[in-house]
Amino acid sequence: MPSKGIQCYSYIAVPGCQIEFSVPGEAITKDQLRVFSSDHLEIDSKNIQGHFNFTGTFAFKVTQNGNQIAYEHVEINAVNGNLGAGSLKSMDDQQSRISNDVIVSYGFYDSGAGIADLPKSDQCWVAVAPNYSAWMAQVAPQGSPQASKPFSKFFLPAAHDIGMNNMQNAGAVLQSSALIDVMKSINSVFAKVAGMMTHSAVKALAPNIIAGLAITQKDTLQAILSIGARYFEFRPAYLHTAIRGHQPIPDELYFSHSAIPGMSYKQFLHDTVEFLMQHPDEIVVVQLRWDGVPADCAHPSNEDMANYLNEALAVSNGSLSAGSLDDMRNLSISDLRAQHKRLILFVNSDSFSTYTDEGNATVNGDTIVAQLNNINPDVQAGKPFTNIQCQATATNIPDVVAYSVLAADASSSCLLATKPICDSKTLPWIKENGGRLADGQLVIVMNDFLDGATADVCVEWSRRRLE
CATH class of the missing domain: 2.60.270 (Mutm (Fpg) Protein; Chain: A, domain 2)
Incomplete structure (x- = not known):
């Protein structure tokens, strides 16, 4: 039957x-x-x-x-x-x-x-x-021995490409063909899929193609913080020059997935600061970086970044200030709280990452686990932190993307397919082998569609490392 x-x-x-x-x-x-x-x-x-x-x-x-x-x-x-x-x-x-x-x-x-x-x-x-809205307060309460220990003892859950949690801004830009033309010229996977169809068909299916390539989170930032995320990487840039003149959305900084615009940087900072004000013992780490962002997507100046940050922090009336990479590496949890440095923000850090284009381009996760098996304190040495990347980038496999798009319905993203398959291998590995990582170095565990299992593994390792 x-x-x-x-x-x-x-x-x-x-x-x-x-x-x-x-x-x-x-x-x-x-x-x-x-x-x-x-x-x-x-x-x-x-x-x-x-x-x-x-x-x-x-x-x-x-x-x-x-x-x-x-x-x-x-x-x-x-x-x-x-x-x-x-x-x-x-x-x-x-x-x-x-x-x-x-x-x-x-x-x-x-x-x-x-x-x-x-x-x-x-x-x-x-x-x-x-609900891990206040998990740092639980594992390192104020005045406790745990709070006096280095912040670098933590395992931090991380949402991969936090800015790609909906299609709102990308959808607005897709009202014209400019983004389609840009992506065909700079993204080989997009170009291959688009080459299978007429221009009108590509335009009709463009939201599905973009979603399949770029959407890596499903929840709001507030919900992702409640799930437990405390580390984010954000790629702030202006719209591609071929798109910016059309002014489909306000002319400001957006998360950039290649030339695809996601969450606005202003909104990201606002929501993060709001969360920290509501949760006075939590600390969030943000790294700004621009790998994969086309040169035609103008990067912010130092003045731009300072203005965005100062505007976001102003609503805290001095109860929050920005910490640095050095603060993250050298200060204790209690020191960061006492100095109000609960939004740690830095640019382009040379961390140790398990990600490789070849290893993470998988549909079953085996090559990701092989990379995890190569981690040891020697390869972590000298780095400010370690980033374990659990997510598969099956979007780097053209046939996978082509099938996901051409068979598209609203639940056919290949990232939805690889998420549980890879997690069933990577998260048990971290749960069992987290102790082999350098004990004094901050560990990030990054994942698509951040979930409670990823967060719980990190919280439990944070608890153990702070004992």
Whole structure:
């Protein structure tokens, strides 16, 4: 009988919580704490009621002490795998659910037939973790021995390409063909996909192509900070010269993914400062960098950067000031708090990163784990911090992007496919092997679609390193 598979990944870090995955005729319940699980279900037509009805519902439910705190579902056709109605159909709808002290982060990938080495089964991941809005206050309370230790003891969760969490600004720019023409000239993957279609078809599908290439987060910045993120890399630049004259959006600094504009830098700083004012013991680290930003996207001057920062900090009335890379490396947690240096901001640091173009261009994560196995204190030596990059850049594989776009629906981004597959390998590695990293050096753990499992692994290692 026809059937369609769904691979279900789960992680729970809150006592009393359960995750139930279900399809017609079968359900799986997960309740073990801090275990990375992967289970398989099938939408099997033999379990679907009604003659000539091949559509069944996949769903997951999260409960806390018996009370439901999250429920998401989607109809799936067992014959062709097509999605019907449901709350998992669009990536835009897959935003984390915050329920007081618990955050449920999740995602769903519509696999299609599984071409270009992408999975044949749909992929769904669910992470249930504490609300980590104030996790630094919890692991290093003011006046505690932990707070007197160096800030560099921390493991910091990081959202990869934080500025690409929605299509608002890119969508506005796509009202003309300028961005399309620019991307065809500077991005080989975009050019290959565009070369398969007429210009009118490219323009119609451009939002899907851009989303597949660039959207790496699903949540608002406020939610990502609540999930636990405390490190960000931001690439502030003005619109490409071929686009800037059209003035599709205000002429200011935006996160730049190649020539694709994301979150405004002003909004990023405003929301970060607002969060820090609401959480007086938390510390956020921001690195500004411009790798991959085209020269035709004008970089900010030193005066520009100072003006943006000063404007953002002004609302704190002196309760916040900017710290430096040296402050991050040399001061204790309590010193940073006492000096109000809870927004640490620096430019282009020479950190040790596990990322390579070859290793992270993967659909199964094995080459990323191979890179992690090469980490040791010797390769970390002399660097200000270590950046472990868990995300796959399958967007560097043209056939993968082409399939994701041409088979496009709102949940077919290849990054949604690789996220749970890679996490099921990289996060257990970090959980088990974090102790082999240099103990006095700050560690960043970066991921696409930041989730509670990534954050929880980091918080637990921070707790252990501060003991």
